[in-house]
Amino acid sequence: MKAAVITFPGSNADRDLVVAFEAGGAEVARVWHKDTELPEGTDIVGIPGGFSFGDYLRCGAIAARSPIIGSVLRHADRGGYVLGICNGFQVLTETGLLPGALMRNAGLKFISKMVDLNVTTAASAFTGGWQAEEVVRIPVAHHDGNYTVTEDQLAQLRDEDRVAFTYARNPNGSVGDIAGVLSANRRVLGMMPHPERAMVAGHGSVDGSVLFRALVGVMAPA
């Protein structure tokens, strides 16, 4: 399984994401935002956390228009997998690959802490290592994680079982306590919590490693 992790100016969780994919058993290539093509044979694209372009204009807005994104959209369009974490989730909503937008936290403060998440669906390559309704511990670190969608979109996400994770205790005002959502084909996941920061005992939780192991084990070819 081949993963490609994109680095933008201001990404800061790119190396952690590389290590997490490798721990799951993937072969990982690193890609610069100015590259125009993903490496041949890429199965999954990782869009990391951080503060791409200093969060200028809107979080993820400039990154979502960078040269590599055309190739990411074509990859997703032909059924390739994409995982966007934190700033990566913001980038995915800005590209339109996922619905909604991530706004300033309701309490206006940057939140960095371990949180309990409900795994809302086990029916995806990302969440297949868990049982639905299982509670997992994964840290968040964000200022703009307040997920917003229209009522119609929320109903659609729920009807199609596309809410991947919800917060056990909503830290940021997200609609429906949503922490992560899937695309219609269930191969694109955006999530605010950082599974790549819950990989080994020293992180305080190893629950994130379940996601990477499951993902590498079950990914269907694009």
Place this chain on the structure above:
Amino acid sequence: MKARVHVMLKAGVLDPQGEAVRHALGTLGFEGVEGVRQGKVIEIDLAGDDKAGAEGQVKAMCEKLLANTVIEKYDIEIV
């Protein structure tokens, strides 16, 4: 020629920053502040003097980058 773009959250989208400003104004003793919405103003210097063409061009900029039309609306002023 200059284009001025006003980007605001759409009606109905909660604006936590605007709310914080409203609270602060109340704390300072300003009475009767019923609501505050915070947005952005973006000024763009443009070559040429074709106002109609500029408006179309800036609209495309708004749709592609300057506003996130999922949550924001925009107004364009050519000055």
